[in-house]
Amino acid sequence: MSEIGPQLLEQMYETTATIRRFEQRAIEQYRLGQIRGYLHPYLGQEGIAVGSIAAIEPDDYIVSTHRGHGHAIAKGHDPRLMMAELFGKETGYCHGRGGSMHVASRAIRNLGANGVVAGGLGIATGSALAIKQRAGSEVVVAFCSDGASANGMWHESMNLAAIWDLPVIFVLENNQYAVSTPIRDSARVEHLSTRAAGYGMPGVTVDGNDAAIVYGAMQEPLRRARAGEGPSLLECMTFRHGGHHVNDPGLYLPAEQLAHWKARDPLVLLRERLTRAGVGEAEIAAIDERVEQLLEEAVEFATASDNPSIDEFRAEIAAGELAFVS
Amino acid sequence: MARMKYRDALRAALQEEMAADERVFCVGEGIGERGGSYKVTDGLLAEFGRGRVIDTPLSEAGFVGLGVGAAIAGQRPVVEILFIDFLLQAMDQVVNQAAKYRFMSGGEGRVPLVIRTQGGAGNSLAGQHSQSLEALYYHIPGLKVVMPSTPRDAKGLLKASIRDEDPVVFIEHKLLYMTEGEVPDEPYEIPLGRAEIKRAGHDVTLVTWSHMVLKSLEAADKLAEEGIDVEVIDLRTLVPMDVPCILESVRRTGRLVVAQEAIKRGGVGSDVAAIVAEQAFDSLRAPIIRVAGMNTVIPFNLALEKSAVPQVADIITGVRAVMGGSVDDQSRTAVAAG
């Protein structure tokens, strides 16, 4: 594993804590009726977004999923504007038009969360092809989970990326469930990463709850992608800390398995790494305090922001600006 | 008669058909132990077992195709697709395989497949979970399209769909599952292709379907207070369409309003308008009005979402307009004219 200095570790810890608190505050605000629709928390999976995105450059792209808040925050989205989007406010990233499942930003190079499972994988291969055509050196990190690996888009995209040596890293967040369906009911292979061989690309399985391990595991896929050698599949094992979405109690998650994974909480693992690296309690507490403050501001900002104007929306439709009327 | 929720009426239809015919089985995502997202299949696994209540991976094209194959081979699959938005992943299986098999096999092959799915706006689920896509399927020769608005219709039409020899796209609405209504205790079936006059009236014919039926009835009640007597026709099945019922009504009222949640362009409502213009033009005393969804992706924000699909007030505006009143500038019928 490539070495991670204390500074980077601190950053990774702060990002992880930010995602954790973002999700907790979002769930709280959902229960208060401030957020509607679907909200899929990233709780318990933070190690993957944090480790993989810490390994790439700001110019690199990500393609996200319905469970996308963690990816977005790790890529640099402002939690205030994200919270505002979840509230459906005009100040949100999508001006209240997209919500939790559609957060995206050109500037941040997040090509978008997605409401359709595996629906973003074409966006991943396509943007990778565009990079290649322009002889760029960026890469695309395409997130997906175990459920997506049963979808035709997943298989076709893996194959296309492989045959054209596209600079994509497929990061498969194997949280072992698609809603209430365990992965053992959806796949006959023990490790989904072994499917990579069928497409002619390397595939490995790592512990996704340890952001440092994910960071290390990104190095070879990144080298390959930047060297024009093609895609890789990085399967990161993890587990949700709760239900599929905010209204799903997740009672079907086996208690023992849940306890096992909760005991390996990505936030705790990073905190332990920080301590081992010599970062003191006071410094860690200062980070926690900063995160707390930021999320408080995010909720305040979202609460205080205006709803989109219906009149403007209708005017946009009439003018064809949003609807692209022909 | 028993009062029943729409979702329970659907479950009763599935349960009865599965009990009566062992060829009938259900397949879809999370329909077993979980009982489906809207709890329509709740309890079926316990009664019929894993062989007939089959949970699938997220392989929509794969298991819709599998449904086509099982139907051709003599089974009666009821495939559940959580959201009509995801049925698009299986479009080839529906349009090129299921719809055409009977014709292209010279009539020998039959595809008694039901695809149960769910559409519509109203829960702040944004652009990929809120669409009204019935026109896509309506357009395809070889498919039947069913969109019930009440628990009674849901049960009777689902039973008829399962017994039908051809592929049926059965589209539920997410805002209807929890609605209640009277459902007959005795066994019954509602034949495909028959509209129902949900409210008789003599001034205006209002043709609609699915969740818009509820809004249309509410609009009709309000309009009655101003002395406008609206006849509300619930198409119930879009294909085959009960054209005689529409024409007979328009000949009596002389006025037609079509109300649909889907966007106006290329919609089923446009077809209804065209059919009436072709076949009952002489009866029309006013231009036809279509009340329809805005030409937009469905927005996440709830207020914007509401403003993008017709509400009771928009239907009232449409009816007043066809009665000779003026359409104010802000109304959907004017704005969405594109």
Ligand SMILES: Cc1ncc(C[n+]2csc(CCOP(=O)(O)OP(=O)(O)O)c2C)c(N)n1
């Ligand atoms: C094509 C498609 N089918 C079904 C759904 C409904 N759905 C949303 S998330 C989900 C489970 C996805 O599982 P997985 O890919 O493992 O992602 P996770 O929820 O574990 O992050 C399902 C079935 C969908 N959004 N898209």
Ligand SMILES: [Mg+2]
């Ligand atoms: Mg999963």
